[in-house]
Amino acid sequence: MTNKINIRSTFLPDDGCVMVRCDLSQIEDRMCKMYCGSPKTIELANRKPWDYDAHTENAKAIFKKYIITKQERYLGKKCVHASQRKMQGVRMSESVSKDTKGDLFIHPKQCDRLIQTYLDSFRKLKKCIFLGWKSRFKVLECWKLLGDGD
Numbered sequence: 001m002t003n004k005i006n007i008r009s010t011f012l013p014d015d016g017c018v019m020v021r022c023d024l025s026q027i028e029d030r031m032c033k034m035y036c037g038s039p040k041t042i043e044l045a046n047r048k049p050w051d052y053d054a055h056t057e058n059a060k061a062i063f064k065k066y067i068i069t070k071q072e073r074y075l076g077k078k079c080v081h082a083s084q085r086k087m088q089g090v091r092m093s094e095s096v097s098k099d100t101k102g103d104l105f106i107h108p109k110q111c112d113r114l115i116q117t118y119l120d121s122f123r124k125l126k127k128c129i130f131l132g133w134k135s136r137f138k139v140l141e142c143w144k145l146l147g148d149g150d
Contacts, residue, residue, distance in 0.1 A: 028084055031045075053073075055073050056076070059076025059077070079115055082111070083118050088111075089107075089110070089111035090111075093105070093110075
């Protein structure tokens with residue numbers, strides 16, 4: 001049995017201060033959009049999470065549908081994360097299976113197609129690759145695939 005430690009409870013704020021918890025909602029997508037520097041992508045990155053869900057919009061482009069299911073949104077999110085980390089279909093397939101405890105299997109070739117569809121759909125965005133996960137992000141490499149980033 002694994003003991004989970006809530007490290008936050010080991011810290012107390014100074015008198016008159018409070019602890020703040022930050023929600024880094026869709027941070028990697030937002031960082032990529034900001035790094036592009038185009039007015040359109042900056043505007044999208046600055047939208048509130050309740051006004052703009054990047055995972056839903058990406059899934060719509062990947063699956064070429066206006067209305068998507070919860071599972072398609074999840075796969076769109078996984079696909080974008082896979083492309084941002086230069087994963088290939090095998091790794092994405094394994095990640096989906098692990099996340100869903102084996103309830104969902106997407107063949108690695110299908111994952112490759114989803115990743116490629118995302119890259120084709122957003123080819124004008126700069127592609128950002130990040131180190132770290134969940135707590136710290138460091139841009140390793142960015143490049144433009146085509147166009148001026150609009």
